[in-house]
Amino acid sequence: xxxxxxxxxxxxxxxYTEWQSVxxxxxxxxxxxxxxxxxxxxxxxxxxxxxQDVHFLWRPFLRDPDDDMVLECAVASSSRYIVTHNVKDFxxxxxxxxxxxxxxxxLTFLRRPT
Numbered sequence: 001x002x003x004x005x006x007x008x009x010x011x012x013x014x015x016y017t018e019w020q021s022v023x024x025x026x027x028x029x030x031x032x033x034x035x036x037x038x039x040x041x042x043x044x045x046x047x048x049x050x051x052q053d054v055h056f057l058w059r060p061f062l063r064d065p066d067d068d069m070v071l072e073c074a075v076a077s078s079s080r081y082i083v084t085h086n087v088k089d090f091x092x093x094x095x096x097x098x099x100x101x102x103x104x105x106x107l108t109f110l111r112r113p114t
Contacts, residue, residue, distance in 0.1 A: 002045075002048060003048040004110075006110050007110070008049070008050050009045060009048065009049040009050065010049065010050050010052045010073050010074065010076075010077035010079055011045070011046060011049035011050065011051060011052060011073065012051070012052050012053070012054055012069070012072070012073045012076075013051075014054075014069055015069055015070060015073050016042070016046055018066055018069060019042055020039065020042055023038040023039075023041075023042060024038050024039060050077060052073050052076050052077040053076065054072045054073060054076045055076065056072075056075075056076070057072060059072075061092060061096075062089060062090065062092060062093070063089060064089060067086070067089050067090060070082055070084070070090075071090070071093050071096065071098065074093070074096075074098045075096050075098060079098060080097075080098065080099060081098065081099050081100070081101050081106060081109075082098055082099070082100045082101070083101055083102070083103055083106045084100055084101075084102070085102060085103070086100075087100045087101065087102055
């Protein structure tokens with residue numbers, strides 16, 4: 001599925017470092033997985049992602065500054081979607097023409113005939 005011709009992952013340096021911090025926490029690792037494996041996966045994602053510069057900060061816009069960082073990347077890259085399990089915290093992003101969707105919803109969009 002990755003990389004895909006149907007979508008592109010947008011990533012900023014600050015978002016990468018946040019993901020690295022979160023994904024290597026023991027409570028976020030699947031059973032038997034190591035922090036090194038998580039970093040390897042993240043490096044793979046970074047290798048296929050579009051590195052996006054952010055020249056305008058929208059902060060504070062959402063309640064969580066880490067969510068603002070995701071929104072800034074989406075706006076700067078002209079992304080239509082933010083894919084997250086945390087949709088409720090991204091409700092205001094619609095004001096900036098970005099829609100927060102769950103991974104399941106995003107997969108449904110991808111499977112629709114064009």
